[in-house]
Amino acid sequence: MLKEIRKNPMYWYLLLLTIAITAGFQAWRTMFNNYAVDDVGVNGFQVGVIQSVREVPGFLAMLVVYLLLIIKEHKLAALGTLILGIGVTAAGVFPSFTGLVFTTLIMSLGFHYFETVNQSLTLQHFSLKEAPVVIGSIKSYGALTNIIVGCLIWFVSKHFELSHLFMGFGVVVVIAALYAFTCNPIKREVPSQQKKMVLKRKYWLFYVLNFLSGARRQVFVVFVVFMLVEKYQFKIEGVAVLFVANNIVNYFMAPLVGKGINRFGERVVLTMEYVSLIIVFLGYAFIEDKTMMIILYIANNIFYSASMAINTYFQKTGEPQDIAPSMAVGFTINHISAVVIPVVGGALWMLNWRIPFIAGAGIAVLSLFFAQKVKVLKNN
Numbered sequence: 260m261l262k263e264i265r266k267n268p269m270y271w272y273l274l275l276l277t278i279a280i281t282a283g284f285q286a287w288r289t290m291f292n293n294y295a296v297d298d299v300g301v302n303g304f305q306v307g308v309i310q311s312v313r314e315v316p317g318f319l320a321m322l323v324v325y326l327l328l329i330i331k332e333h334k335l336a337a338l339g340t341l342i343l344g345i346g347v348t349a350a351g352v353f354p355s356f357t358g359l360v361f362t363t364l365i366m367s368l369g370f371h372y373f374e375t376v377n378q379s380l381t382l383q384h385f386s387l388k389e390a391p392v393v394i395g396s397i398k399s400y401g402a403l404t405n406i407i408v409g410c411l412i413w414f415v416s417k418h419f420e421l422s423h424l425f426m427g428f429g430v431v432v433v434i435a436a437l438y439a440f441t442c443n444p445i446k447r448e449v450p451s452q453q454k455k456m457v458l459k460r461k462y463w464l465f466y467v468l469n470f471l472s473g474a475r476r477q478v479f480v481v482f483v484v485f486m487l488v489e490k491y492q493f494k495i496e497g498v499a500v501l502f503v504a505n506n507i508v509n510y511f512m513a514p515l516v517g518k519g520i521n522r523f524g525e526r527v528v529l530t531m532e533y534v535s536l537i538i539v540f541l542g543y544a545f546i547e548d549k550t551m552m553i554i555l556y557i558a559n560n561i562f563y564s565a566s567m568a569i570n571t572y573f574q575k576t577g578e579p580q581d582i583a584p585s586m587a588v589g590f591t592i593n594h595i596s597a598v599v600i601p602v603v604g605g606a607l608w609m610l611n612w613r614i615p616f617i618a619g620a621g622i623a624v625l626s627l628f629f630a631q632k633v634k635v636l637k638n639n
Contacts, residue, residue: 264393269384272333272444273377274397279435280340280373281401283347285408286428287366289502292488293495294354294421301356307605310481312360314601316368317473317594323375323587332583333444336376341436343369348429351422371590379586382574384446388521390574394567395517402509409503416495457584462577464632465585466592468529468569471626473593475536477600478619479559483543486612487556491549501553505560513564525568526633532565533627540620544613572633 264270295301295309326335346366353362385393408428415424487493493501519528535558542555570586577585607614 264385264389264396267384268442268444268446269333269380270393270397272439272442273336273380273393274400275435275442276336276340276373276439277377277397277401278404279432279439280343280370281404282408283340283343283428283432284366284370285405285502286412286424287347287350288484289409289412289499290416290421290424290495292484293498294350294425295359296488299354299356299359301359304602304605304609305356306485307481307601307603307608309356309359309363310477310601310605311599313363313367314477314594315364317371317590323372323590324584326372327583332376332380334440336373336380337436337439337442339369339371339373339376340439341369341433342366343373344429344432344434344436345369346429347432348426351425351429354422371594375587375590376583378570378590379583382570382582382586383579387571387575391517391520391567391571392514393517394571395514395564398513398517398564398567399510402506402513405506406503406510409499409506413496413499413503416499421495457581457588459581462573462581462585464629465569465573465577465589467629468626469589469593470595471622471629472566472569474596474600475619475622475626476593477596478540478604478615478622481601482604482608482615483556483559486543487552490612491552501556504553505557508557508561509564512561516562516564516567520568520571524633524635525572526630526635528562528565528568529630529633530627532562533623533630535559535562536623537620537627540616540623544616544620576634 292306295306301309323335330338343366346362346364346369349365350359350362353359381393381397382390412424419427484493484498487498487501516528539555539559542551546552546555570589573585573589574582604615604618607618
């Protein structure tokens, strides 16, 4: 199947932009905590504020629907990549708390708008059977990109300031985005998408799963690496190595998750993800051992790609013309809690560092409950 998929220019277009935006975001994510703590000198609450600001563009992802009135969807994907590249570059130019807030907002605007249209383009241009395979394949290459970026940072961070590395990675992303503007990946006509907000009662489960996914993801993204740096004294080299190990797992797992969705269905895949996350979050909270933290972090990411099942489930149950606006709405709902949790979690962290992880386990329990309401559907 993948051989046929690769004949579609949209596959290569999305792969190019995914590699570019993944490289930029992974570089930012790998270096951020050490840069923020060691170079800028922020505390736990300030990290929460920055991460909360990072999610504001995701909360506004619904505006993608209106941007599509003036720009083609695939061009918007390239524009999002360009904006992320500019934000990552600027992060190295303004090493202060205010600078991190401002540049993080720019970087995140590009990332979230790209991710919204990336999901939409995938579901529109590939069939029910092809979409999980495409998502899994591209996520696999994204993981490989993360491995390369992690290795590069591990080697060059000993010789260059982190601010210079931010600028270097950002420029590479900008160049890739400018090239993408010259490409036309549209091979076939797809159903015309509605250019307005779409909120339908029959999509309620899609909305709920997205909301819980966003809340759960924020606990992991914001506080796990920060815990490793602050509590367990991980240096930049250690964080980079951990990211590399994690992405080696994702490189092999992402395609398997896509195939698993086709074989077992979305309910089984999501159930496996949520059960594992309950165990992992409780482990973060109550197991105080550096080696176990590494194992739990990697375990946390084994089912990282399983969230694609939420979107493939929508592809099976939603109207074709609702894909673009619904991906935007879903992305916005995904980030409603994400705007609040970093700040609230940062304040709770100051009281007791275990609280955010116990809350994460509770969110995973709720996710498991709603996952059982996913209907078992076959691909056409």
